[in-house]
Amino acid sequence: MGKTRALILLCAAVGICHCRLVTVSTGPLLRVEGQPLSIRCDVSEYEGPREQDFDWKVSRGTQFINVISTFEDRFSDHSLEDRIRSGDISVSRLADNAVELRIQEAQISDSAIYRCSTPSTDSVFSGNYDADVQLQVVPNSLIVAPDAPIPAVREGGSIRLLCNVSRNFMEGIYLSLTWSVKKGSSLLEDLLTFGPDLGVTVGDDYMRRYTDGGMRLEMGNGVSHNLVLSGAMPDDQGMYICTARLWTREQGAWNRIQEKIMEMGEVTVTPTANSLSVQVQDDSTLSTGETLLLTCSVSAEPLWIWR
Numbered sequence: 001m002g003k004t005r006a007l008i009l010l011c012a013a014v015g016i017c018h019c020r021l022v023t024v025s026t027g028p029l030l031r032v033e034g035q036p037l038s039i040r041c042d043v044s045e046y047e048g049p050r051e052q053d054f055d056w057k058v059s060r061g062t063q064f065i066n067v068i069s070t071f072e073d074r075f076s077d078h079s080l081e082d083r084i085r086s087g088d089i090s091v092s093r094l095a096d097n098a099v100e101l102r103i104q105e106a107q108i109s110d111s112a113i114y115r116c117s118t119p120s121t122d123s124v125f126s127g128n129y130d131a132d133v134q135l136q137v138v139p140n141s142l143i144v145a146p147d148a149p150i151p152a153v154r155e156g157g158s159i160r161l162l163c164n165v166s167r168n169f170m171e172g173i174y175l176s177l178t179w180s181v182k183k184g185s186s187l188l189e190d191l192l193t194f195g196p197d198l199g200v201t202v203g204d205d206y207m208r209r210y211t212d213g214g215m216r217l218e219m220g221n222g223v224s225h226n227l228v229l230s231g232a233m234p235d236d237q238g239m240y241i242c243t244a245r246l247w248t249r250e251q252g253a254w255n256r257i258q259e260k261i262m263e264m265g266e267v268t269v270t271p272t273a274n275s276l277s278v279q280v281q282d283d284s285t286l287s288t289g290e291t292l293l294l295t296c297s298v299s300a301e302p303l304w305i306w307r
Contacts (some may be wrong), residue, residue, distance in 0.1 A: 020046045020127030024116050027133040030172050030248045031106050032258040033140040038092075038100040039133060041116035048121025051096040059113040070099060071119070106137045141168040142258055146242045148265040153236075155272045159229040161264055163242035166223050173257070174247045179227045183238035192217060192227055196247040196254060232269045240264040 021044045031037040043052050053071035057064040068084060068091045069075035076084050083089045088104045103110060117130035147162040161179055176195030180188045192210065193201040194217060202210045209215045209229075218226035229236060246258040 020044075020118070020120075020122055020129060022116060022118055022128050022131045024114070024131045024133040026251055027135065029133060029135045029250070030170070030257065031135065031137050032142075032246060033108055033137055034105050035140070035258050036102070036104050037106050037135075037137075037257075038102045039114055039116075039135065040094070040098065040100050041131070042098045043118045044097060045127065046097070046118075046121060047123055052118055052121065054091065054099045055117040055119070056091065056101045057115045057117065058110075059115075064115055067114075068101065108137050108139065111135060111137045138170055138173070139168065140258070141166075142244060142246060142260055143167065144242060144244045144260045144262045146262050146264040149240060149267050151265065151267060153232050153267060153269050155232060155234060155269055157232045157269075159232050159236060159240075159267055159269075161227040161229070161240055161242070162224060163227075163244075163262075163264070164224050165242075165244045167246070172248055174249070176245045176247060177225055178243040178245070180241045180243065181236075181238040182241065183235075188241065191215065191229075194219075194225070196245070234269045234271050237267055237269045239266050 022041065023044075024041045025039050029037075029039065041054055041056075043054075046052060053069070055069045055071070055075065056067040058067050065077040065079070066075050067077070067080060068089060070091055070093065080089060090102050090104075092100045092102055094100055099116075101114065101116070113132050113134050115130050115132050120129060143164075143166045145164045147164065149159060149161055153159055163177060163179070165175065165177060167175065174196035176193055178193040179191045181191060182188050189205060190203040191206050192203065192215065200217065202215075206215055214229065214231050216228050216230075218228060220226065240263075241261060242264050243259065243261045245256050245260075247254045247256055249255070
């Protein structure tokens with residue numbers, strides 16, 4: 001990528017009107033095995049047709065082999081034909097001067113240097129006509145195994161949502177966890193997200209509860225993470241979900257490279273009034289002038305309560 005930056009400075013310094021510039025995503029790019037990935041390529045400051053063509057190649061040892069082209073149907077190396085025919089490897093045009101190389105299920109063997117090239121349509125050969133980026137595909141090690149919450153909680157009790165997450169740590173890859181709830185047929189509501197930058201993001205409908213201490217995050221040993229909802233209300237019942245995502249930082253922005261969603265379990269909250277049973281006992285036969293005693297019995301149904 002140093003060569004590309006040098007060409008930008010050169011074109012600006014000498015004032016060349018048409019100094020072809022081919023750029024790709026800034027690398028190295030970290031991606032996860034089995035996940036989809038894309039690599040963008042743009043060309044600017046060119047002459048000729050507005051719609052430009054692109055060729056993608058990949059390094060094999062000291063040589064580059066052909067992957068896919070927007071111009072030549074028979075461009076691809078025979079070793080990649082099955083993946084291209086199935087659509088696992090494809091090229092998608094984003095604009096007249098931009099495309100994406102797409103891989104539906106990344107393989108460890110896809111780790112390599114990728115080269116995007118543009119055939120010349122310029123009257124004068126100037127600038128750069130290809131650009132390289134390094135791709136590293138890492139093993140899929142993310143495991144999300146939440147504990148099922150207690151299914152029935154009495155109003156005023158606590159709901160504990162334990163999400164266990166493990167992965168192989170690698171520099172440049174960051175984790176985030178999101179707790180959500182789905183209530184009936186309504187859309188999924190995010191309660192709280194931790195990460196990927198060690199910060200906490202709280203759902204709009206839960207901000208006051210979080211600031212009041214009614215919702216708190218308990219970080220465990222790096223694997224087990226708890227979100228606790230105290231003072232449970234009937235509106236808290238629903239299906240709770242834990243989502244783990246892996247991220248990289250690219251061009252100053254977070255780029256999600258993997259996501260795993262797991263249902264934790266359904267929780268119902270019984271209103272206090274509905275759990276009470278009231279009986280008035282009056283089996284007395286009285287004579288005139290005697291005192292009447294009425295016995296009122298109040299009982300509650302046995303439900304799990306977390307303190």
